[in-house]
Amino acid sequence: MSHKDxxxxxxxxxxxxxxxxxxxxLRKTAHLHLDKRNLVNKRTVRLRQSWxxxxxxxxxxxxxxxxxxxxxxxxxQYVVEPGDPVMLEIRRPDRTEFVxxxxxxxxxxxxxxxxxxxxxxxxxxxxxxG
Numbered sequence: 093m094s095h096k097d098x099x100x101x102x103x104x105x106x107x108x109x110x111x112x113x114x115x116x117x118l119r120k121t122a123h124l125h126l127d128k129r130n131l132v133n134k135r136t137v138r139l140r141q142s143w144x145x146x147x148x149x150x151x152x153x154x155x156x157x158x159x160x161x162x163x164x165x166x167x168x169q170y171v172v173e174p175g176d177p178v179m180l181e182i183r184r185p186d187r188t189e190f191v192x193x194x195x196x197x198x199x200x201x202x203x204x205x206x207x208x209x210x211x212x213x214x215x216x217x218x219x220x221x222g
Contacts, residue, residue, distance in 0.1 A: 137153070138181035139166065167212075177192070191216055194214065
C-alpha cells in the first residue's frame with residue numbers, strides 16, 4: 093500500500109447536488125439530527141411550583157448542557173405552565189442550593205423513549221423575587 097492509497101483526497105467524488113434523486117434524499121433526511129442527550133450530565137433535582145420553600149417539591153431531571161446557567165433544561169413527568177414561578181432545590185454534598193426561576197416553555201418530549209416526559213426551559217432569576 094502506497095502513501096497515495098491513504099490520501100483521502102485521492103478518493104473524492106464529484107457530486108451534482110442538483111440531481112433530483114439527491115434533492116429528494118436531502119428532503120427526506122432534513123428533519124433528522126444527532127441526539128447528543130446522552131453526552132451531557134443529568135442531575136436529579138427537586139422542583140417546587142412556587143418560590144416558597146414550603147411548597148411541595150416533585151422530582152425533576154436537570155440536563156446540564158454545560159452552557160450558561162441563565163437558562164436550564166429540565167425533564168419532568170408533569171406539565172408546568174409557561175410563566176409559572178419555580179424553585180429548584182439542587183442538593184450538593186456540602187450544601188443545598190435553591191435556584192429561583194421562571195418557566196419559559198414546556199413541551200412534550202419528542203424523542204424515542206420520551207413517553208410521558210415533558211421538556212421545560214426555565215430562566216434563572218438572579219435573586220428571589222420580592
